[in-house]
Amino acid sequence: MSEESIIRIPPYHYIHVLDQNTNIARVEIGPKTYIRQDNERVLFRPVCMVMVPPRHYCVIQNPVLRDDTRAVEFDNVGQAKLRHGDQEIRLTQDPFPLYPGEELQLNVRPLTVVLANTALHLKALLDFEDDSEKFVAGDEWLFEGPGTYIPRKEVEVVQTFQATVIRHNQAIRLRARKECQDREDHARVTGEEWLVKKVGAYLPRVCMKKSWMLWTLLS
Structure with a gap:
């Protein structure tokens, strides 16, 4: 984008600002009027935050690391910590920005509704525990309808069965x-x-x- 000195960020929009002295990018969230410093570069014009409506989900690649209070963790130079190579499935929540390094791998889409006399063939990709039940990589099972399937990063949907x-x-x-x-x-x-x-x-x-x-x- 052009090197404008004043960037007006509307509500529910954000920008990434690169500090050229430290080579660290950060997020600036609207609504605000941001005044760019001489050592900074705005990487793109204000874009809309990711909005996940009810009964929808999205998949984030390289998600940020959060503490017990769900606050984003930063390292000693002010860069957001990422879980490189990991994925995070985000359900309905307030609009959120993507931090530098995060990617929207799967755009917002509706949850899968499994009808009666139908089932999803699921397979565990990683070891995990769900509702006091433990699964190991390679386990296979059915999610039988009627119901709404909530996806997990550790689980792959192999196919759909019809009764x-x-x-x-x-x-x-x-x-x-x-x-x-x-x-x-x-x-x-x-x-x-x-x-x-x-x-x-x-x-x-x-x-x-x-x-x-x-x-x-x-x-």
């Missing part, structure tokens, strides 16, 4: 991918195959594979 509707005189054939328990709490070993005949919508677990539909009349 198979079993009608009268029909069944589905399942094969166990690994040792597990089916939905009737029967122990299954790897490679075991069985039929599900119960009428209604059926969602196989992630440790099971649906081989094909069996449409023949069951005795």
Whole structure:
């Protein structure tokens, strides 16, 4: 941008100012009228803060480090500390600026609504603990609808499952991918195959594979 001496920052806007003596960039937040010093350079014109409305989220790359009071931490030269290579999922909150080094990796978008008889196949990328339940990297499970899925940086959405509707005189054939328990709490070993005949919508677990539909009349 042009080297203007006076920059008017509207409400809910911000700029990055580079101190050319220390080579440290900082954030200036509106509403205010900022007077640029001779040793400073404004990196871009005022831009709107990131606004996450209800039931939406965004993903920030290289997020700033915060203390227990959620205040941004700075090093001894006044530069905001970053968690390099990390990600942070931010839900509904007050409008916020991006500090130097932060990137908006995934723009603001609605949360995923999982309908009834539908499930998300989830896989843990990192070890974490959620609601007193521990997960290790590689764990797989289902998030079954109806409900709203809140994303986590440690979890990857592999695919979406749709329930198979079993009608009268029909069944589905399942094969166990690994040792597990089916939905009737029967122990299954790897490679075991069985039929599900119960009428209604059926969602196989992630440790099971649906081989094909069996449409023949069951005795």
